[in-house]
Each structure stands twice: as structure tokens, then as C-alpha cells.
Amino acid sequence: MVGAGHRPLAEAVFHMTSQPVKIAPWLDAKQIEQTIENTRLPQQRKDPWKYTSVKQVLQRLDSPFEKTDQLPNHNGSGVLVGDFGTPMISSLARKYVNQIANNSNNVLPSLNLLRAQHGYAIVSNESNDSVRPAVQIPASDSCERILIVVQEQANLEIMEHTSGGNRVIECLILPGGQLVHRRIQPTTTHVEYNSLTVNVMENSSYQMMQYSVGAQLRRNDIVINIEGEGATVDVSGGWKLSDISHLDTQLAVNHRAKGSTSQQKFHGVVGDSARAVFNGRIYIARNAPKTDAHLQNKNIATSDGAAIFTKPELEIYADDVVCSHGATSGQLDEQQIFYLRTRGIPDDRSRELILEGFLAEIVEHEEGASVLGIQPRKVDAP
Amino acid sequence: MPIRGFRPLSLYFHSVFNNKIYNNNARNYMSNNIAHTPEELIRKEYTAGFVTDIETETLPPGLSEEVVREISRKKAEPEWLTEWRLDALRRWEKMEEPTWAHVKFPPIDYQAISYFAAPKGDKPKSLDEIDPELLRTYEKLGIPLHEQKVLAGVDEEPSQPRVAVDAVFDSVSITTTFKETLKEHGVVFCSFSEAVQSRPDLIKKYLGSVVPKQDNFYAALNSAVFSDGSFVYVPKGVRCPMELSTYFRINAENTGQFERTLIIADEGSYVSYLEGCTAPMRDENQLHAAVVELIALDDAQIKYSTVQNWYPGDENGVGGIYNFVTKRGTCRGARSHISWTQVETGSAITWKYPSVILRGDDSIGEFYSVALTNNRQQADTGTKMTHIGRNTKSTIISKGISAGHSSNAYRGLVRMNPGARNARNYTQCDSLLIGSECAAHTFPYIESRRQDAIVEHEATTTRVSDDQLFMCRQRGIEPEKAVSMIVNGFCRDIFRELPMEFAVEASKLLEVSLEGAVG
Amino acid sequence: MSLLEVSDLHVKVADREILNGVNLEVNPGEIHAIMGPNGSGKSTLTNTIAGQEGYIVETGDLRLNRTNLLELEPEERSYAGLFLAFQYPVEIPGVTNMEFLKTAVDSHRKQRGDTALSSVEFIKNMRALVTKLDFNPEFLKRGVNESFSGGEKKRNEILQMLCLDPKVALLDETDSGLDIDALQVVAKGINEFRNSNNAVVLVTHYQRLLNHVVPDYVHVLLNGTIVKSGDASLALDLERKGYAWLEQDTGP
């Protein structure tokens, strides 16, 4: 569907240049531009941009980015990191770049490709469980494209930092592969856009944790496609927002094969005049029976200026499934505070403690804890 | 704290023990098309699907300023109302059909629809003047148009409330029963057209005050061409002495039905209103675009129940009603209370979101819904609770059942505005799937701009489990019966909210609608 | 003439052979106890007899009053006079116990060509039963097994048995997880039910219940076959010695 009403917005803020795709010259830029032309451009104040200004994101994408060619640090022998031209990588890059994120509902990954300053791939062949290769994706305020491939039966751990850039990650986990992905999102004054698409094949697993604090505007689009039987997806995270920061996380888990399970669990604390937007979606295709999928999002507002917009969605076409979702929004439980105060803990500290406990439920990593400003709990356990 | 409307006494149990109510009262109201045993039920088809052979006066198809003027002229409406309609028409012409709902249908040709149909002749002044063919129609449908008939059934259970009926046939109201009795209590219950003549003050004050004429595409269309519907005014401090109900019947071919209902509950009053609807089986789709506005002032309570059984089309999806309805209530006064209860089993497509604007402090909004879709039916239904006043509370319980090739979506919005101090919402939203070709969706929007507001939303999707089915069969209950029993159990929380007569009707409707769903 | 006859029953579940040649003959008036360690196939046996899906009968014969059960649907087996008290009774939210029971009883009556009981009559019967079993009548108004305690669920199974009055009642660990009072209620229900025309098969782990309901025969099921049968004293032996000695007896 192409409505005339949508076009002017994009045209006003995003200019087609007909330049070749710098990071992936084998791609046909004209064709990509054509695809963009033919795609319904995002509309302001309509799903999935109901609460976040798509205009600001597009404007940012159309402005000049920092140049960078910094490649991630990594350890482990079975892992390969290099730009798309690297010999061992180029065939994978040609096969998957712009294929995994090629989603007709979201035009932003295509726009990213036209502007990307930097592109590289991370490939794991390592199947030794005791020495998981670990890769650090550094923060950058550039426009980047990243491809991650976890080969059959291989392992990988990724620690990603985002900071005000425009980053599109395409990720493929081949049968039996395992990926643990932590994403840390510290404070930034920029408009930040992240798109992450993960294709999960049979019997593989993807675990993701995302910890976020304030940004002028931060948007995370996450799409996880379960394409193989018996796959497991576990996504969790939390946010603590203050000032006038704005965080929007749009997460979709698409079950397209039978017998898979997914969990989504997010806790958020929103204060001052901050806004938190969360859209969690579970989609179960007709050919995906025996699916078990659950989603939960809990929010606590700590000030009257705070705003919380959450929508847990279910879209189900198969009957032999167990699905549930829940969402809450509220304030600190006065009963709990009272209880702590009767034990001699001052009011302020009581509130802090309860908020920490609320966030600790979704934190399993030291750095995640520290970005949210809490004491890690599970990490210290022997 | 979740706000749960849990009541320990189950409805069924109640009806078994008070089997007088179960056996007698159910028969009094809308029950001629009810089957009484499981066997009858299994074989039962859409029995309300007959056509009444009656001379009808119909406007030629098409929508224009002239058509709107003609409708207004037929009803001898005052100038301001004609202008109001024309303004709506002009706004509608500039609007686009909404596309966000999870339903699919071919484009509607609004110029191919006739916007007015009525039985020929003047409006009958008493029952004796009503065309016998019409009387037979309502008899067949089980709607009591004779007041004494209703009274006769009451002897055995004197405490049972009576039901006053407004019967709307195509575009006009045929008759309204118990008007005199109600008048004694100061309650106005009449057709909308009549109210325009008798209570223009109220109409002028409240029409469009809850659903503005430009609210949405279908509401604008209705505002331009609305035909008839019911009007209720309950004065200060009056508890309406009986259930009020409107029975809508579409009969004419190629016509749309655009009724308009307005209910005003003045300070401290109470009214329970029921609505039922049926239509003949026809191969063409017919449009039904109604608008319902409810206004509850200080301490007033309105309970609005619907059992919607428009013709759903056949098993291949041919024919059926497009039910595109805007229903909204406003809790204008402090401590006012509006509850919507709906049982939706009919219509080819349902697009309907009965909502409450919680403006008054301490006001309460409730939405209880069962939506069942089978064969090729599509439903996109839910509610909007807008919390504006302090300490406002809302409860949403929605049960969706999808069978066959149908699609069933819950769409809801809970909005806590900055002024809604201590507002609360609890939402429970469950879907049950029967068969592997159907679909169930949940789209709940939650928007909170208030720290101390609490919103809780829970949803589940399951299917009738093999273990449940096996246990029933081990006890000798056949699979088809077992499924309908399990489905009824799944909906029990909602049936508790319905007035008794409707609860019985509704639970039977579910069985009929599920026919053939277990394969 | 035997009431229930299980001959050389081989059953596969999820492609695994669980029962390999079970034989059992139950005559009118008898009480049989089937004992055996966890996982030995006791529930598999009862579920197969009741016709649960997924229990594939490879070979063997199942007869109730000479009727071949294998040809019957679960509800037809119920009409033939078979009752299974489930080890894990299922919850049916929102469907009241009363509604469930009346539907079941009416279905049975219809099958026999009787008219349905009037609600008044039915409730009268139920009230009498409920009092007999020391139930709180509130119980009937609640959803089937919905938020029932373990003990309540088991008592509910006994109530259903008395209500449907079967020829053969298979009770799968109906005594598990009961306190002493509840155990006595269950025992009372079974003794109330039994007569010279019907029969009871008790699946149990413990001697406990057998003190209150004395079996005529005790069978030990091990690894999918009955390895030993005896009278009530066998249960006492098992209580003292466990199952290991039997395992050695039959081991290859």
C-alpha cells in the first residue's frame, strides 16, 4: 500500500543520492532506492511510530556521521572479525547483508545501507563450550552495518555498546548455534537508532539482554525470526530513564517453526519527564504449533511527568500453543516502603532499595547493573 | 491490587436452583428461537434468518445532500437537526475509511446502499394498528410486544423485573411497550424520532456530545443518515423499575441500518438496558453502522448489555452483516458508573469498541465481552478506557473464541491522563482457539502519564486441552457437548454480568455458533 | 463371567513400549489392588483401558462384560460402565461441578433411553451424596477442580464415581496426597460404592488405603508386566520389603 500522504515527510528529510553503496559495493544502490520508493514510509503518530518521532530519526540519518573504521576487539581462535571485503568473510557478506534485515515493513535498514560509513562481520566457528569466543562491539556515533554469523554448533558472546549512532545488525544463528548478546546503552545526547534482526535456525538459541539509560531519543527495533524447530529465544532487559530522555523499544518475536519457545521480560523505571515506549509482539505462524511464548513488561513511574506507553501484542494463527503476556504500569508499592521503614530504613533509601530490587530481577551482568546504577545481585552469587 | 469482579455464585448454579427462572422466564423473552436440548442445538441453524413479507417504503440507493434532507423531512425534524446532519455529511465526504483494524473486506460502494427503509403507512398508534405480518415477525423472534404477555409470565416470580421493549424494524421504531408504566416514574423511553419531537431540549444538549459527528468515518456516516433508535432519560434519583430493551431487526434488502441510541442517566439514577439484533439470511453483505451515546451524571449508573446475533454469513463467508459500530459512554458525574457487557456471536465483520470516558472523580467503567467467531467471521473488538478524573477505576474482561477459519482480535486502549490521580485499571484478556485454521490477536495499548495510576494487563491464549476433553469423554460427555461446555465455562465471568434472560440466551447462542467447529 | 478382562496387553507411548503383556481378570464383587514403583506403567494401564489418545495398543485384548473396549470411543466406554479416577484430575475453569456432573449423568441416562433428571431431582440426589461424603455443598458450585486442593480433587473423583455408578471403577492413586481424614472419606466412598455386581481396581503405592478397603487380590506391576499376584498379605510384604526383591526374582 502506498498512500500519497506518507511521502512528503520522508522526502523532506531524507535525500536520495544515487551514490553506490560504500560498504557493500556489490549491492545495486539504484535497486535499493527503488525498494525504498516502493515501500510505505513510516508515518508520524501511527504504529510503529506512534510515540516516537520518525522525523528526528530520519533527519539524523540524513546528517553527516563521524567516520570510523574501528573493528571490534575479540578473543578466541574460532572467531573472525573483518570488513565485508575480507577474504573469509566476503562470501557470507554477499549472501546475507541486506537479506536478513530486508523487511518490507521497515525501510530504515535500507536507508542505513545507503548512508553506512562502516561495515563489518563477526563470524564464529568455535564450537568449544568452555572457551566461548567473546567480541566487543564498541560504541560509536557513526552509521554502521554489522553482520553476525554463528556457524552450526558454534558459540559466541557479544558485548555491544551503543551511543548515538545509527546501527543495523543482521544476525544469523545456524542450527545448534548459541549466541549470548548483551547490549549496554549508556547516556547520550544524540538521536540514536538501532535495528537488530536475528534469524534463529533449528535447535539454536539466542539470548539477549539490553540495559538502557537516557538518550535524547533512542529507538531500538528488534526482530527475532525463529525459522527452525526447537529453537529457544530469551530476551530480557531494563531501563532507567530520567530528565527528558526518550526510549522506544519495539520487539517482535516471530515463531515460524514448530516446537520453539520464547521469553521476553522487561522492567523499566521512568522518572522526571522521561518517556518509555515498549512494544512487545509475539507472532505465531500457522505452521508453528507447539509453541510456548511469554512476554512481560513491568514499569514503575517515579514522577508525575513520566510517561509510559506499552503494548504487548499477540498475533496467533496456530492453535496448539501456550502464550501469555502481561504488562503493568504503576508506582512504588507504599506497603513495601512502609515495611522497610518499620525496620529502620529511611524513606529515601527504602525507595531506592525497592527500585534496585525491581531492576535486579532482570540484570544478570555486572556492566548491565552498573549502567542502571544498581548493585548486581546474581553476579556475586558463588 | 487487581480489581476483579469475582462472584462466587455461578450463574448456572443459580439457574439450576432457581429453575423457575430458568424454565419460565427464559421462555418469556426472546426465546422462541432457542433450542432446549443439546440435540436441537447441534442441528440448529440461524433461525432468525427469515424474511418478513411486507410492503416497504425505501429510498432509492445513493447518498447525497438531498437524501439526507429527505430522511430529515420524513421525520419532520427541526431545522437545526437537518443542518447538523448535513454538516456530518460534508465531513464524512472528506474522510477515509479506517484501515487499521485486523479485518479484510472488499470496498463498500456507499452509493449502492439505500439509506432509508420503513414499513408502509403511518406509525401505528397502538398494537391493533400494527401490521399483523410485523407482529408475527416479533412473535417468531420471541420478542414480547404485548405487555400482558410479559405480565402473564411474571406471576410465578413476582420479584422478576419486567422488560420494556422498543422494536426497531429497518429504519423505524414500530412500537415501545410499557411506556405508560415508565412515565409514572418519569422515565422517558421512546424511539429516537419521537424524542426529537417530545424532548428536543435533551436531544439538542446531548446528541453528539459523547461521539462527535466527525469522530470516525462510520460515526460521521451515521450522523448524516441515522434513522431511528432508542432514547432513554432517567430523571434524578429514579431507579428504572424494569429492564429497557431495544430489538433491532434488519429486513429490507440492500439497505443499511443506521440507528442512533442516546441514554441519559440523571443524578443518582439507575438503568439497565439490553439490546438484541437479528437479520435475514441474504447473500449480500449489509451495512450496520450505529452510534450509541451514554451519559451518566453524578452517582448515576448505566448498565448496557448487548447480545449481537446479526446474520454472520454462511460457512463459506457469503453474506452477513458488516457491524461497524461506535459505542461510547461518558461518566460525566462524580461516582458515576457505566458498564458495557457484550456477547458477540453474529455479523460477518465486527468493528466495535464500546468505551468509557471517566471524567467524574471516583467514576467506574467496565467492559465485559465475549466475542465468538466461527467459519469466515472476522471480529476486531475491544474497548477504550480514558481516565481523566481522580480515583477512577476501570475493569476490562475480554474472552475471545475463534473457531473455523475465523479471525478474532481484541484491541484496547487504557489511557491514564495526567489528572487521573490514583486511577486504576485491571485488564484480563483471554483467547481460546478451536481448530488450527483460526486466528486470535491481542492489541492492547497502555498509556500512562500519571505516577500513581496503576494499570495491570494480563492475557493468555490457549486451546481446549486434550486432557480436558478426555476427562469429559471419560465421564460420558460427547466431544461436541464437552467443547461447548468448556467454552461456556471460559465465558462464565462475562455471563454473570448479563441480566438473567440474556445470559441464558447468550450461552445457548454460543453453542449454536460453535456448530461444526469440532471436527 | 468376568467383568473386566485384560489379555496380553502391549502398549506403546511415544514410540516406547511401556506395557508388555499385561493380563488381568476382574470378577463382579472383587477388589483388586495394583501396586508398583513409579514409572512401572500403572497409569499407562488405566489410561489405555479408558481410551486415552496416544496410548497405542500393539496387541492384546480389552473387554468389559464381553464388549470389546478397543472398538469404543472414550465416552462409549463410559456408557459401557467404565470409570477412571484420574491420577491428576483436570481443571475446567468456569464449568461448575454441578453442571459437569449433570451433563455427564444426563448423557448416561440418554444412552440408556431414560429421560434427563429434572434439576430438582438431580440436586436432591447430589445433596444426599455430598452429605454422605462429608463435602461442603459449596463444592458443587465451584469450577471443576478449579483451585481445588489435592485432597479435594481426589474426593471429587470419588463423588463422580458414586454419581455415575459404573460397573468397573479404576482408581489411579486416588489415595496419594491425602491426609488421614480425607483418606477415610475416600475409603468410605469406595466401600459405599462396592457391591456384588461391580468391581474396583485400586492403583496405589501404599498399604495405607488397603487397611480401609481390603483387596481380594494384589498385583505387582514392574517394568510393564504383572510379576506377582497374591492376596492382601502381599501388600504387607511389599510395604516391608519394597520392590527390589521382586526385581531380582524376575530379572533375566
Ligand SMILES: Nc1ncnc2c1ncn2[C@@H]1O[C@H](COP(=O)(O)OP(=O)(O)O)[C@@H](O)[C@H]1O
Ligand atoms: N505421554 C507419555 N509420553 C512419554 N512417555 C510416557 C508418557 N506417559 C507415560 N510415559 C512413560 O511411561 C512409563 C510409565 O509411566 P506411568 O504409566 O505413568 O507409570 P506409573 O503410573 O506406574 O507411575 C514412564 O517411564 C513414563 O515416563
Ligand SMILES: [Mg+2]
Ligand atoms: Mg501413575
